[in-house]
Structures are given as C-alpha cells and as structure tokens.
Amino acid sequence: MTLTPVPHLAVIVVAAGSGTRLRGGAPKAFVGLDARSILHHALRGVFCAPAAQVVVVVPEGYEGDATTDALDAAGDRGELVTVVTGGATRQQSVAAGLTALWGDVDTVLVHDAARALTPAAVFERVVAALDDGAVAVIPVLPVVDTIKRVDGAGRVVAAVDRSELAAAQTPQGFRRSVLEAAVASADADHTDDAALVAAAGHPVVTVEGDARAFKVTTAPDLERARSLVTAAPEVEAAPTPATGIPRVGLGTDVHGFGGDGTLWLAGLEWPGEQALSGHSDGDAVAHAIVDALLAAAGLGDIGTHFGTDRPEFAGAHATAFLTHTVGLLAAAGWRVGNVAVQVQANRPRFAARRVEAEQALSRALGGAPVSVSATTTDGLGFTGRTEGVAAFATALVVPA
Numbered sequence: 001m002t003l004t005p006v007p008h009l010a011v012i013v014v015a016a017g018s019g020t021r022l023r024g025g026a027p028k029a030f031v032g033l034d035a036r037s038i039l040h041h042a043l044r045g046v047f048c049a050p051a052a053q054v055v056v057v058v059p060e061g062y063e064g065d066a067t068t069d070a071l072d073a074a075g076d077r078g079e080l081v082t083v084v085t086g087g088a089t090r091q092q093s094v095a096a097g098l099t100a101l102w103g104d105v106d107t108v109l110v111h112d113a114a115r116a117l118t119p120a121a122v123f124e125r126v127v128a129a130l131d132d133g134a135v136a137v138i139p140v141l142p143v144v145d146t147i148k149r150v151d152g153a154g155r156v157v158a159a160v161d162r163s164e165l166a167a168a169q170t171p172q173g174f175r176r177s178v179l180e181a182a183v184a185s186a187d188a189d190h191t192d193d194a195a196l197v198a199a200a201g202h203p204v205v206t207v208e209g210d211a212r213a214f215k216v217t218t219a220p221d222l223e224r225a226r227s228l229v230t231a232a233p234e235v236e237a238a239p240t241p242a243t244g245i246p247r248v249g250l251g252t253d254v255h256g257f258g259g260d261g262t263l264w265l266a267g268l269e270w271p272g273e274q275a276l277s278g279h280s281d282g283d284a285v286a287h288a289i290v291d292a293l294l295a296a297a298g299l300g301d302i303g304t305h306f307g308t309d310r311p312e313f314a315g316a317h318a319t320a321f322l323t324h325t326v327g328l329l330a331a332a333g334w335r336v337g338n339v340a341v342q343v344q345a346n347r348p349r350f351a352a353r354r355v356e357a358e359q360a361l362s363r364a365l366g367g368a369p370v371s372v373s374a375t376t377t378d379g380l381g382f383t384g385r386t387e388g389v390a391a392f393a394t395a396l397v398v399p400a
C-alpha cells in the first residue's frame with residue numbers, strides 16, 4: 001500500500017551505524033535478513049510512505065550497495081532517491097541527511113534503517129499528526145517491564161513509575177525548519193531527534209508505535225526479524241491493517257473418508273468413526289477456518305503455510321494449525337474477530353458435540369468466538385453418499 005504522495009515530505013533513512021552491539025560482520029544495515037539486507041527491507045517500508053524524496057545515509061564505502069538496494073526497493077520511484085555518506089554518530093548522520101534535502105521539502109521524517117519491519121501504519125500516524133499541526137512527532141510504545149533505577153554497583157536505588165515512561169521508535173517527524181535549527185544549535189549528542197528538538201524548546205507529541213517497529217540492535221533481535229521474514233514472507237507483503245477496519249475471509253475444504261486410525265474433525269477425536277484421509281489429520285473444518293483467516297488477513301492460503309513440504313504438520317491436529325495461524329495473523333498485525341463454519345456430512349452426527357467443537361476450536365484460536373453448524377445434503381453429492389466431509393468457513397479479523 002502506498003499513501004497519497006505529500007509533495008513536500010522527505011524521509012531520511014539513517015543507515016550509517018556500524019552495529020557494534022549486533023556484531024553482524026558488516027555495517028548493520030547491510031546484514032541480510034533473508035536474501036535482502038536490513039536496509040532493503042527498511043526501504044520497502046519507507047516507500048509505502050507518501051514521500052517526495054528519500055535520503056539514505058550510509059557508511060563511507062557503502063554508497064554503491066545502498067544505491068542498488070534503494071533503487072530496487074523504490075521500483076518506479078527511483079528518481080526520489082538520494083544517497084549520502086553519514087557521520088560518526090547518529091546525530092551527525094541525520095545532519096548529513098538534512099544537507100541533501102531538496103529546496104521545496106518542508107516536512108521531514110527520520111527513520112532508522114535498523115527498524116526494518118516498521119509497518120506503513122506507523123508512518124501514516126506520524127504524517128497525520130504533522131498534518132494536524134504538530135512540529136515534532138514520535139511513535140512510542142508503553143514500557144511493559146517493571147523499571148528500576150540502579151547504581152554503578154548494580155544495586156537498586158529506586159523503583160521508577162513506568163506509567164510515566166514510553167519507548168521511542170522511528171520514524172520521527174518534524175517541520176524541516178525546526179529540525180534543521182535544532183541540529184545546527186545542538187550542544188550535545190542525543191540518541192534520537194526528538195531529544196534534540198525538545199532541547200531546543202519545542203513540544204514533541206506522541207502517536208502509537210508498533211511492536212513490529214522494533215530496532216535490530218542485538219543478535220536476538222536479528223533472529224526475531226529473520227524469523228518474521230523467512231517463516232512468513234507473506235507477513236511482510238500482507239496489507240497493513242488500516243486503523244479500525246476489519247476484514248472478512250472465506251475458506252472451504254473437503255476430505256474423503258479412508259484415513260488410518262480414528263476420525264478427527266472440528267478439533268475433536270470421534271472414536272468409532274471412520275478417519276478422513278490427508279497429509280495431516282484431514283480435519284476439513286479446521287482447514288476451512290485456516291483458509292478463511294488467512295484470506296481475511298491477506299496472507300495467502302493453507303498451502304502457502306502448511307504445504308506437504310512441512311513435515312511438522314504431517315498428522316497434525318486442529319490445534320497446531322489454528323495456533324500457528326493465529327501467530328501468523330499476529331505477526332501481520334491482526335487478531336481473530338470471530339469464525340463461523342458449516343460442516344456438510346452424513347457422519348459424524350454433530351448435534352451432541354456441537355458446543356464441545358465450538359469450545360475446542362475457540363480455545364485453539366485464543367478464545368475468539370467460533371460457531372459450528374452442520375447439515376446433510378439429502379443424499380446428494382459425495383457428502384450425501386458418505387464418501388467424505390466438506391466444510392465452509394467465514395472469518396472476521398480485526399487490527400490487533
């Protein structure tokens with residue numbers, strides 16, 4: 001998704017850090033997440049913002065690599081890209097980026113390349129606050145851990161009230177004149193641009209950040225980013241949840257009788273009933289729900305994530321499928337609203353276990369409501385001949 005271009009908006013992507021805490025064997029922005037670098041992933045997000053210019057600030061000697069990444073990520077917007085050499089500190093790199101801005105730019109977002117998986121919605125919120133008249137805007141997340149002040153010997157000195165704290169992310173947005181003046185008059189090195197602007201006496205407002213905008217700082221952060229993009233590349237390409245707007249999806253599945261063991265259907269074991277065949281346990285109800293949820297979130301379909309090339313799902317039951325799907329949704333910023341599923345089958349008879357099935361499926365979906373209905377087809381078709389089971393599901397997902 002690309003927002004409507006804002007003519008006078010530029011994004012400065014600071015990527016000139018060395019990544020000493022990561023120790024990735026190259027400057028951090030040039031370490032790979034998958035086949036592409038951290039910088040490439042960050043720029044893909046940046047090009048969802050309505051920028052008229054994108055300035056990429058990189059370590060000396062990496063200008064060529066950065067240009068290749070930037071032009072690839074830019075697609076047909078390559079003319080917007082300027083690559084410049086950064087400085088010894090982040091603040092100096094921001095200053096270098098500012099010198100490259102075109103004359104008509106009046107609004108600037110500064111974004112860490114290291115926050116490579118920042119969703120477009122965060123850019124949207126920052127731009128919207130600037131449009132509403134703010135001179136400086138930062139995305140923040142609440143601090144979730146209990147915080148202590150400690151002395152040099154590691155002893156606790158005091159508890160800190162975390163309700164007064166927020167963790168700062170990027171992109172941070174500013175009126176250009178305000179940021180330029182703050183950089184020019186800075187008498188200290190600050191770790192973020194908001195601190196610089198606040199030190200110059202300007203109010204800084206906050207908007208909601210996003211857990212996916214985490215900064216790749218240490219090796220575990222890199223692991224997390226890699227697992228997000230390699231385990232579920234579609235997560236990155238999936239539509240970013242538009243604030244407050246839910247989406248619906250549809251899924252169907254069919255399995256024939258003839259499997260080994262007992263029947264598993266709708267997350268329940270059915271002793272004495274003939275099993276369905278399939279790579280997993282043949283639970284057509286669970287699979288239809290997975291398809292409906294993935295479709296709603298724009299994450300492909302069951303074959304994308306649970307194909308026969310995934311041995312861990314051989315023989316797996318509904319809980320494995322549904323909990324994995326909930327995880328994929330969460331990584332893409334969605335949670336399950338509700339699910340309704342209909343089973344067409346002569347056997348098993350659902351009436352006595354319908355509520356039990358709803359509860360089992362709901363548990364596997366983290367508590368989201370699930371409605372199960374069952375019907376026969378008056379002897380028509382393959383379900384009418386008791387050759388198999390068909391299931392049809394609809395799902396609603398809502399921004400997490």
Ligand SMILES: Nc1ccn([C@@H]2O[C@H](COP(=O)(O)OP(=O)(O)OP(=O)(O)O)[C@@H](O)[C@H]2O)c(=O)n1
Nearest residue numbers: 014015016017018019020021088089093113114
């Ligand atoms: N001289 C610098 C230092 C940092 N950055 C950028 O600022 C962002 C946030 O910095 P940080 O995560 O601290 O990156 P590094 O400085 O590379 O990491 P470290 O402190 O571990 O060396 C990163 O995108 C980084 O590339 C920069 O452009 N120029």
Ligand SMILES: C[C@](O)(CO)[C@H](O)COP(=O)(O)O
Nearest residue numbers: 112168169170191192193215
């Ligand atoms: C700009 C920043 O990402 C906001 O959280 C941060 O300040 C970068 O520097 P840090 O030293 O890694 O916190």
